[in-house]
Amino acid sequence: MSYAGIILTWVFANNLVLNQLLGLCPFLGVSRSPAAALRFALASALLMPPFALAAWALERLVLVPLGVPFLQLLVLVLLLVLPLLVLRLRARRPAPAPGIGWYLPQALSSCAVLGVGLLATSAGYGAWSSLVAGAAAAGGYLLAVVVWSALRERLDRHGVPRPLRGLPIALVTAGLMAMAFLAFDELLFKNLLG
Amino acid sequence: MLNLRDNPLLLYALGICPALAVSTRVDNALVMGLLVLVVLMGTTLVMAALEPVLPEALRLPLALVAAAGLVTAGDLFLRTYLPGLREGLGIYVQLVAVNCLLVGRTETGRRRLSEAAPEAFGQGAGFCLGLLLVALVREVLGAGTISLFPVGSFSGTLRIGGLAEQPVRILLLAPGAFLVLGYLAALYNRSRS
Numbered sequence: 001m002s003y004a005g006i007i008l009t010w011v012f013a014n015n016l017v018l019n020q021l022l023g024l025c026p027f028l029g030v031s032r033s034p035a036a037a038l039r040f041a042l043a044s045a046l047l048m049p050p051f052a053l054a055a056w057a058l059e060r061l062v063l064v065p066l067g068v069p070f071l072q073l074l075v076l077v078l079l080l081v082l083p084l085l086v087l088r089l090r091a092r093r094p095a096p097a098p099g100i101g102w103y104l105p106q107a108l109s110s111c112a113v114l115g116v117g118l119l120a121t122s123a124g125y126g127a128w129s130s131l132v133a134g135a136a137a138a139g140g141y142l143l144a145v146v147v148w149s150a151l152r153e154r155l156d157r158h159g160v161p162r163p164l165r166g167l168p169i170a171l172v173t174a175g176l177m178a179m180a181f182l183a184f185d186e187l188l189f190k191n192l193l194g
Numbered sequence: 195m196l197n198l199r200d201n202p203l204l205l206y207a208l209g210i211c212p213a214l215a216v217s218t219r220v221d222n223a224l225v226m227g228l229l230v231l232v233v234l235m236g237t238t239l240v241m242a243a244l245e246p247v248l249p250e251a252l253r254l255p256l257a258l259v260a261a262a263g264l265v266t267a268g269d270l271f272l273r274t275y276l277p278g279l280r281e282g283l284g285i286y287v288q289l290v291a292v293n294c295l296l297v298g299r300t301e302t303g304r305r306r307l308s309e310a311a312p313e314a315f316g317q318g319a320g321f322c323l324g325l326l327l328v329a330l331v332r333e334v335l336g337a338g339t340i341s342l343f344p345v346g347s348f349s350g351t352l353r354i355g356g357l358a359e360q361p362v363r364i365l366l367l368a369p370g371a372f373l374v375l376g377y378l379a380a381l382y383n384r385s386r387s
Contacts, residue, residue: 019368021215022289028207070270073288077262080292081255088251109258109297111211111289118285163384164376167207171376178369 003132005193006125010136012184016112017144018177020119023112028170034149036103040110041145043103045138048116052134054079055117056127076117084108112141148174202295202317203324204382207375209295212286213325214371219341221350222282223329226290227322229268231315233290234299236264238314241300242307257300262291295321324378331374336365 001009016022023044055076063069087105107113116137120130151173160169202208209230216222240260241253248256269287272280280287295317304310333340338358344350364370 021368021371022211024207024210024214028210070266073266073269073291074259074262077258077291081258084258085252085255088255105254109254109292111292111294114292115211115285115289118288122285163380163387165383167205168376168380168383171207171372171379175369175372175376178367178372179364182364182367182369 001129001190002193003129005189006129006132007136007139008184008189008193009186010133011140011143012181013186013189014119014137015140015144015181015184016115016137017141017148018174018181020115022115023110023141024174028167034153037145037149040103040106041142043107044110044112045142047104047107047113048138048141049131049134051079051113051117052120052137053127053131055121056125056130059121072118072121076114080108080114144177147177151177198320199386201320201324201382203321203328203375204379207379208298209293209321210375212289212293213321214328214375215368216283216286217325217329217332217371217374218336218366219282219333220326220329221279221341221343223325224322225272225276225279226283226286227325229265229272229287229290230293230295230325231318231322232268233261233264233293234296234314234318234321235311237261237296238299238303238310239307242305242310245305245307254297254300257296258292261293261296265291328371328375328378331378332365332370335362336370337361337363 010016014020017024023041058075058079059069059072063072063075084105087108116134119137120133123133125133148170152170155169155173164172203210203213213223213226213230216226237257237260241248241257244256265288268290269280272283272287299314299317304313330340334354334357338354338356338361340352340354342348342350342352362370365374
């Protein structure tokens with residue numbers, strides 16, 4: 001598949017949030033502000049391209065040659081846990097003001113980042129395609145999050161029936177967005193762009 | 195132990211990421227829910243055993259590695275005994291290792307074994323029930339069937355006349371997952387208050 005095809009597929013057709021249903025927890029957490037959700041998404045998005053490339057390298061250069069592909073999950077989790085450990089051990093107290101770096105530990109243990117690594121390796125891409133796919137997944141993630149938090153901000157100003165307030169209306173909003181994204185089709189992009 | 199008033203899935207959407215995607219069939223949801231329960235319990239037991247000697251900074255990293263080990267074992271078990279079903283679950287089996295439910299438990303849950311084990315069981319079982327409910331609604335309305343496991347002369351799939359011919363197909367796609375969970379959560383909120 002061409003790079004343009006990979007980008008369009010990962011941003012729109014296989015959108016991480018709206019099609020693969022990954023990386024949802026931070027946005028559904030009712031107490032979080034849109035700004036916090038955006039910072040978290042940015043921290044996750046920054047991790048995705050290098051992690052997709054690293055997942056490819058581990059799969060092709062280490063696990064498959066050694067004949068232990070079933071250890072993939074353990075190795076990928078170790079890869080995420082090592083920087084998490086360093087961040088934890090070096091954590092200053094009192095904690096610094098919440099910037100993007102403050103969300104890195106949470107991003108490292110989120111399903112979106114691990115999901116990108118697993119999806120990119122199972123797609124059978126080469127090194128460059130994995131990197132591009134990781135970056136496109138990150139772009140699609142940010143796109144969905146920005147649109148979603150804008151919608152939620154508007155919803156807060158309107159009268160939402162009491163049982164639907166908070167989590168339920170967030171889910172229904174995501175459902176309607178996902179319905180709009182059904183218009184993008186992987187096969188269509190494949191046929192158009194090769 | 196099983197606390198029906200504070201369902202982790204319906205109330206806080208915890209553990210939603212790996213779970214929602216596989217809730218298109220009842221059998222998938224059952225296997226996934228049990229896997230989450232086993233991994234949650236196993237990790238809690240490991241963490242409770244190590245609690246006295248473990249520095250605070252090592253807790254979450256170690257819990258994630260322990261969970262990854264348990265998920266790998268569960269994955270190999272499924273590949274051996276239920277290969278067809280494992281195929282349908284895709285990458286979501288592996289994603290159980292970084293489940294928000296598990297991360298949240300490690301960070302804020304109780305730590306002493308006598309308190310942590312029942313709490314983890316309650317959360318895991320509640321999650322499993324919530325996931326089964328979502329899957330039941332999605333499969334019945336979206337496909338008009340209920341997929342269970344074949345036993346004896348029973349083929350494993352129940353067909354629901356009327357719905358099976360004209361199902362609401364969108365409920366099996368990604369938007370259906372959000373919509374069904376959203377409305378179920380609203381009903382749950384309403385029944386709680």
